[in-house]
Amino acid sequence: MNGPLNWSSLVKFESQVRSISGRMRLVxxxxxxxxxxxxVTNYSFKRRMRLLRNELKTAESNLAKVEAKFKTAVDLGSDILQRLSSNSQLNGGETSSEVNPRRERKYLRSMIQASAPAVVGRHSDMQPPVYVSTEKPIRNRRITNLSLTSAHLPRGFGDAGNLNKSLVKITSMPRVASLVSY
Incomplete structure (x- = not known):
């Protein structure tokens, strides 16, 4: 896996795992x-052996595919874990137990921004979008009000909410929302 770690890597990993489970169902x-x-007792012995041989070949082929997919998924997963552990040592040689929480939140927000979709809009199967401010938050302040009107919006944002005219759109997945909470 080349390039920075982002959500597309995680999506790829998830698809590998789903593919493995599908192949296991085939097996x-x-x-x-x-x-x-x-x-079956009605078929002749030769007929039964031919059918059995064919099914064994198919099962063997499917098992080989499962093995290949599993190896790919394991490699991808270990690569993601290595990148996460190397990224947790943020720019100062800090160990993972000494990571500055503020820096870590900033890093996670920048990672989310980098993987945010370019087109603002909704698909029928998506949950409503969440908007996150990219400006530095005031210490000990929680953002509670996102109910601004479309008059605050730049062109092309439709009638979604806006916060401090500096927004990043991300899908409202619980794991993403928990990463960007202050």
Missing amino acids: NTNLMKIKTVLG
Whole structure:
């Protein structure tokens, strides 16, 4: 995996895991077919052996694909973990236990900004967007009011909310929202 760690890396990892689970379902189906073929008594012995050989080949092929996908997913996951651990040592040789929480929040916000979608809009299957200020927050202040009108918006933002005219759109996934809370 080349380039900076971002959400597309995590999405790719998730798709690898889903692919593995799909392949495992295929393997399970092949094994059930083998069990069925072994239990059939109406076919001749040669016919049953031919069917069994074919199903075994298919199961073997699917297992090889699962193994390859699993290796890819493991490699991708370990790469993500290595990048996260190296990124936790933020610009000063700090160990992960000595990371400045303020710096870490700033880094996470910049990582989210880098992976934010370029087009502002909604898809039918997406939750409403969350808007996060990129300006430096005042100490001990929580942002509670996002109910501004469309008069505050730059052109092209539709009728969504705006905060301090400096916004980043991210999908309102709980894990993302928790990363950017102050």
